[in-house]
Amino acid sequence: MPHPPRARAFLLGPVLLLTGLSACAGHAERTRGARSALDAGHPKAALAMLNEELEVQRAEDLPSEIAGDQILLVLDRAVVLQQLGRFELSSRDLQTADKQIEVLDFSGSSLDDIGRYMFSDDSGPYRAPAYEKLLINTLNMMNYLARGDLGGARVEARRFATMQKFIADSGDHAASLSGPGSYLAGFIFEKSGRSGEALRYYDEALGQGTYASLADPVRRLGAKDSYSSPRLRSLLEQHPASAPAEGSADGEMGEILVIVNYGRVPAKVAKRVPIGLALTIAATHMSPAQHNKANYLAAQGLVTWVNYPALGKPRGEYDVPEFYLGGRQLPLEGMLAVDLQARQAWKQTEGAVVASAITRMITRIVTGETARRASGGGTLGALISLGTQATMTATDTPDTRSWAALPARIAFGRVRVPPGIHQITLRAGGFQKTQRVKVTPRSWAVIPLTSLR
DSSP states (O other): OOOOHHHHHHHHHHHHHHHHHTTSOOHHHHTHHHHHHHHTTOHHHHHHHHHHHHTOSSTTOOOSSOOTTHHHHHHHHHHHHHHTTOHHHHHHHHHHHHHHOEEOOOTTOOHHHHHHHHSSTTOSOOEEOHHHHHHHHHHHHHHHHHTTOHHHHHHHHHHHHHHHHHHHHHTOGGGGGOHHHHHHHHHHHHHTTOHHHHHHHHHHHHTTSOOGGGHHHHHHHHTTOOOOOHHHHHHHHHSOOOOOOTTSOGGGOEEEEEEEEESBOOOEEEEEEEHHHHHHHTGGGSOHHHHHHHHHHHHTTSOOEEEEEEEOOOBSTTOOOEEEETTEEEOOEEEEEHHHHHHHHHHHHHHHHHHHHHHHHHHHHHHHHHHHHHTTSHHHHHHHHHHHHHHHHHTOOOOOOOOTTOOSEEEEEEEEEOSEEEEEEEEETTEEEEEEEEEOTTOEEEEEEEEOO
16 A cells, blocks of 8 residues: 655654764864865864864864764864974874874775774774884874984884885885885984994985985994995995085084974765776775675666775875075975875775775665565655665775875975084975074984975
8 A cells, every 4th residue: 555645754754864864974074174274284273173173172172072083173273283383283293193003904904894994984993004003103203303312213213114014015005105205313312322123224215216315324323333235335336425525524414304294194984986897996806696686686776886085186296395404405205196006005005995985885775685584565664775785885885084194295304414504494385494403513403394285
């Protein structure tokens, strides 16, 4: 017997409600205002918005409980604080988030496991790709060095080394992003008087990037420690020893290291593709039975599109940073394209993520069909089927959480200077930082600029 209009409306109401839930604002919407403020070059406004989302009054405050996507809000705030030169608070936020985040490892995961982590609609614990964990430690080494805190920097370098070993053992593509961290760890141990450790880290950095500025440090360290490698020897051959600066003994020279972080990595977005393309992307991650089932449902018109999390566009990738000592422009090197490396790392996992999206969609459709048949079909059966699928869809949308404030590019500049006052100017992404640095004999200073436009 057909259901009257009021009954149909009563049954349809919960379905529409559940369908609407799937479109509710998630993490991306929560951070939209802060990201727009960064785009406009207003980091203080972005900081205020992140504090509001964290439900705290000041950057000095942490939420009473940090879970879910609050971890990402803390990470975003840490990089904004670094841009504002509040390095101690930035360190605290990075360390707080680092303790909470687990690494997302696809190597031994089933499609069901992947689905639980990639389609949680911001409701489950955030699991970071390995490169994000690696860059937490890299950015925090910068914070400690900017404050001249070698002790804290060494602790962070050890954390970096632990994460680096995990990535190497798992064969993750994120190993290619370890160059800046290895460079900084080498600098930390060089300035700590640990020549052998410094040389090993510099060797690792040269395995991931080109750093001509390491020639002189490697030459000086080599006189104190016997460690060597083909990469180190090749570097010294390509860059012969330079003459000491005029008017100053080489042993009295100080050193300035500048670091420029600019742009932002691509944020995750929900992507919608036709089922045929989705099956092509996921081909090597699905069993023949799963593939045949998806093709059958597609032929029936029950599956036409597949939604899954993907990477959007980066910001600032075309900017050209600048480094000046006084009025003289000096080169920046080791230009790491974090955004491109992140995209390559994501490509490694995209097939498994799409396969998981397809298999979960199949489950929804089969469950809905089972519900329809159990109800005897008809209008009521169709509504029950729609309600069942809508309920599963509302709790199974792509998780687009990501570390949206992670810089897209990292570059280094390094120069030896005689004792005295030296003016450093850094430019990137429409921001300029000018700082006068007092250099005493054999001292060092690290000057970072972070521009998140």
